[in-house]
Amino acid sequence: MKFNKSIKNIVLGLIYxxxxxxxxxxxxxxxxxxxxxxxxxxxxxxSHPFTYHMDxxxxxxxxxSTFKYLSPNIPGSAHGTxxxxxxxxxxxxPFFLLGIINPFFITSPxxxxxxxxxxxxxxxxxxxxxxxxxxxxxxxxxKKYFKLNPIIPVILFAVTPLWLAxxxxxxxxxALIFWIIISLYYLLExxxxxxxxxxxxxxxxxxxxxxxKISALPLFIAYIxxxxxxxxxxxxxxxxxxxxxxxxxxxxxxxxIPDMLFGKGDWSEFLYSNLILGSNGYDNLLTGFxxxxxxxFFKILPIDFGYSFFIIYMLGIAYWVSLFVKKxxxxxxxxxxxxxxxLFCFLLFTLSLMPLxxxxxxNRLLVLLPFFALLSGSFLQRVRNTLLNFxxxxxxxxxxxxxxxxxxxxxxxxxxxxxxxxxxSSDWMKKNLKKKTLIGIENIPIYQMLPxxxxxxxxxxxxxxxxxxxxxxxxxxxxxxTIPSIVIVVGKELDLRYLKKSPKRQLIKKLMGYGYKExxxxxxxxxxxFFSGNPLNYITSGLAPISAISxxxxxx
Numbered sequence: 001m002k003f004n005k006s007i008k009n010i011v012l013g014l015i016y017x018x019x020x021x022x023x024x025x026x027x028x029x030x031x032x033x034x035x036x037x038x039x040x041x042x043x044x045x046x047s048h049p050f051t052y053h054m055d056x057x058x059x060x061x062x063x064x065s066t067f068k069y070l071s072p073n074i075p076g077s078a079h080g081t082x083x084x085x086x087x088x089x090x091x092x093x094p095f096f097l098l099g100i101i102n103p104f105f106i107t108s109p110x111x112x113x114x115x116x117x118x119x120x121x122x123x124x125x126x127x128x129x130x131x132x133x134x135x136x137x138x139x140x141x142x143k144k145y146f147k148l149n150p151i152i153p154v155i156l157f158a159v160t161p162l163w164l165a166x167x168x169x170x171x172x173x174x175a176l177i178f179w180i181i182i183s184l185y186y187l188l189e190x191x192x193x194x195x196x197x198x199x200x201x202x203x204x205x206x207x208x209x210x211x212x213k214i215s216a217l218p219l220f221i222a223y224i225x226x227x228x229x230x231x232x233x234x235x236x237x238x239x240x241x242x243x244x245x246x247x248x249x250x251x252x253x254x255x256x257i258p259d260m261l262f263g264k265g266d267w268s269e270f271l272y273s274n275l276i277l278g279s280n281g282y283d284n285l286l287t288g289f290x291x292x293x294x295x296x297f298f299k300i301l302p303i304d305f306g307y308s309f310f311i312i313y314m315l316g317i318a319y320w321v322s323l324f325v326k327k328x329x330x331x332x333x334x335x336x337x338x339x340x341x342x343l344f345c346f347l348l349f350t351l352s353l354m355p356l357x358x359x360x361x362x363n364r365l366l367v368l369l370p371f372f373a374l375l376s377g378s379f380l381q382r383v384r385n386t387l388l389n390f391x392x393x394x395x396x397x398x399x400x401x402x403x404x405x406x407x408x409x410x411x412x413x414x415x416x417x418x419x420x421x422x423x424x425s426s427d428w429m430k431k432n433l434k435k436k437t438l439i440g441i442e443n444i445p446i447y448q449m450l451p452x453x454x455x456x457x458x459x460x461x462x463x464x465x466x467x468x469x470x471x472x473x474x475x476x477x478x479x480x481x482t483i484p485s486i487v488i489v490v491g492k493e494l495d496l497r498y499l500k501k502s503p504k505r506q507l508i509k510k511l512m513g514y515g516y517k518e519x520x521x522x523x524x525x526x527x528x529x530f531f532s533g534n535p536l537n538y539i540t541s542g543l544a545p546i547s548a549i550s551x552x553x554x555x556x
Contacts, residue, residue, distance in 0.1 A: 023151050024139055028132050031158060035131070035167050038416040039124050042545075044116040047423065048452035049109050049459055051120065053545045056170050057109065060119065063088045064103050071259030081256040083211035084172040091126050092119070108463040110456070123170035130175040131167045137181045138373060145188040145338050146378050152398070153377030156312070157369060159405050161531075162304040165412040165543045166363055172213050173363045179209035181370050183219055184345070188338055191230040196240050199227065203244040204251055211256030215367055218348035222341075223248065229341055282358045285536065286498045292358045300361050303532050303541040305372065306408050308401045316376030317346070339378060346371035362542020411527045415544060421522040425549045426452040428520065430470060433486065440476040440487035442504070448490045449547045478506035485554045487511060491535065491547040492521075498536040515556040522549040 042052025051057050055078065062072035066085040073079045095101045101119050106112045138157045139150035157163065166173045186202035206223045209216035227241045253261065282292040289295040302310040320343045327333040333340055349367050353360035380398065387394050429451055433439075442448050445458045457469040474484055489511075495502040524538075524546040532538035539547065 021139070021150075024136065024154070027135060027154055027158065031131065031135065031167075032128060034164065034410075034413050035124075035128050038168055038413055039121055040117070041168065041416040042420070043120050044109075044113045046113065047426065048456050049113060049116075050446055050455065052420070052422070052449075053169050053171075054446060056120065056123075059085075059088075059170055059172065060103070060116075060123065063092070063123075064106075068104070070262060073259060078172075080172075081211050081214055082258060083208060083255040084175050084213070086255060087175075088123065088126060088170075092122065095122055110460045110463045120170060124168065127167060127170055127174045130178040131163075134174065134178045134181050134370075137178070137185055138370060141181070141185050141188065142374060142377060145185075145192070146374065148374075148377055148381050152380055153373045155402055156309060156376055157373035159402065159409050160305050160309060160369065161409045161412050161543055162362070162366055162541075163369060164409050166366060168413075168416070171363065173366055176209065176213045176216060177366060177370060179205065179212050180216055180219065180367060183209045183216075184342070184370065187222065187226050187341070190226060191338060191341065194231045194235070196237075196243065199240055199244050200247050202226070203248045207248040207251035208255065211252050215352065215364065218345065218352050220248065221348055222345045225344065226341065229344075230337065284500050285358075285540075286500060287536065296358060296360065299533075299537055300541050301365065303537060304362065304365050304543065305369070306405045307531070308405045308408075309372075309376075312376050312380065312401070313372040316372070316379035317343075319379045319382075320375055339375065342371060342374055346375065358540070361540055408531050411531060412543060415525045415527055415546070418525055421524055421546065421549050422449065422452050422455075425522040425551070426454070428522070429453055429551070433471065435470060436472055437486055438472045438474060438484040440474050440480075440484040442477065442489070442507070443475045445475075449545065449549070450488060450490060451549060454488065476507070477503055478510050483511070483514065483554075487516065487552040489550045489552065491539075492518075492550045493548060494535040494539060498534070511552050515554055516552040517555045518550050519553045520551050524548060 044050060058076070058078040061076050062078040062080075062085045065074050065077045066072050066082055067089050072082055072085050078085075092101065092103065096103070101115065101122060103119055105115055106119075135154055135158055139154050142148040142150040142153040183202065183205040186198065186205050190198040190202045203223055206216075206219040209219050223244065224241070227236070227244070282295070285295075287295040287299070289298065305313060320339055323336065324333060324340050324343060327335060327340075346368065349371065353364060353367075356364060384391060384394050430453060439454070441450060441454060441458070445455055453470055454473065457471055458473055460467045461469055474480075474482075476483055476487065489504065489508060491504070492508060495504040496508065499505065524544070528538050528544055528546065529535075532541060532543075535547065538544055
């Protein structure tokens with residue numbers, strides 16, 4: 001009863017503080033409204049199975065597999081640690097008991113589409129909750145531990161293309177950021193009151209973050225360092241660090257990898273895709289940069305975080321690095337313990353991304369966002385306090401930067417308000433092509449971002465009893481001896497202009513040689529090109545799972 005009362009008090013306290021703070025309340029309402037306006041984007045429905053962002057489908061399968069097979073690490077699921085899938089399953093239980101959903105009623109990806117839509121709506125609301133909690137705790141950390149007005153850190157955190165793009169999916173990325181932020185909160189709480197209780201609590205939250213996704217592993221090192229950083233030598237009791245590590249490992253094993261205890265699942269695919277596949281491929285790209293890190297730093301990071309904010313982030317990090325060096329040399333680094341600890345954590349997470357090379361893009365970069373927001377927010381406040389005679393001009397400049405940033409970030413919502421190219425091209429095909437036309441498509445259809453009707457036909461044919469396809473299909477490539485008169489190619493410009501070697505380019509070359517002509521092309525919203533420049537950049541950035549769709553027809 002005491003535990004339930006404590007949870008109730010925490011929840012009511014959060015709600016009270018959000019409503020009391022007009023800015024935080026307004027930011028929460030705007031954030032929630034934007035995401036609710038696009039909550040149904042790309043969901044399974046009458047027009048197509050699967051989600052447009054296939055990671056969502058794999059995440060749902062991971063939840064189902066966790067409760068059905070006691071492990072998400074099986075074919076078809078999202079592999080990795082289990083805490084987020086356990087928590088998501090528990091979150092779904094009330095909806096299951098009320099008869100609103102039944103995840104186990106789904107027997108195949110192409111059936112029970114209305115049930116799938118309902119489940120994904122509820123799961124996306126789960127992501128929204130984690131997003132709102134993240135915003136709240138960023139504000140709380142800024143105010144409590146850095147003495148900052150929370151407005152700027154919250155804006156630097158929430159008004160980014162990457163944050164808004166990923167907030168609309170059921171994935172562990174937004175939840176991971178919440179667990180990282182709350183881990184930082186309790187690590188800093190330990191810094192202000194360095195006792196055993198706070199050390200154990202911070203260790204528990206750090207462990208839950210790693211149990212959510214292994215990319216939070218730098219928190220383990222940060223947790224150990226915090227013991228030495230925040231305590232004077234004479235007050236350190238090494239039994240406490242042993243107890244903290246014991247708590248960390250017990251929680252991680254119980255909530256992160258319990259399937260390992262029972263010999264369930266296969267981790268080889270997870271490790272291979274993250275450590276090997278994620279770091280390959282740059283040699284085949286025509287980016288205009290000689291090294292992968294140059295392309296990532298000068299092009300992808302500004303796209304993901306926003307051009308104007310990324311400049312502020314870099315200035316903020318540079319400022320704190322130079323100040324740390326200065327204070328360290330003069331043996332006065334204790335004057336900014338919280339800031340330097342946060343800087344150390346940022347460097348740990350940055351170093352953890354290096355082995356991924358160009359694979360350190362999109363959702364993998366998101367782990368840097370809390371550190372960018374807090375360190376840059378602190379930097380801006382110090383600059384403002386220094387420019388006493390120019391505070392008004394400084395405020396005007398920051399306002400203009402925020403307006404530019406908001407415009408770039410809102411594109412991630414705007415493109416989902418528009419009709420998707422998969423739907424538009426599907427409608428065009430049904431209107432302009434004869435039924436039962438044989439159409440050539442590339443393998444594997446669910447990852448090609450093909451028109452809705454193609455995906456629905458292709459996967460329903462073998463899964464749905466007596467299903468009559470609208471068109472017929474043949475999987476082809478450049479080596480195919482026979483090619484249908486109609487062929488669909490997705491992402492043509494990307495392969496023709498930005499890849500050195502491409503099977504798709506060979507296919508297009510063959511089509512041109514056989515007398516095919518592109519009769520129509522359906523392009524993503526031009527707003528995507530406005531801030532990314534070209535298809536390679538916005539696809540590499542991981543912001544929008546959208547690509548151009550070209551339809552070819554043999555004319556002679």
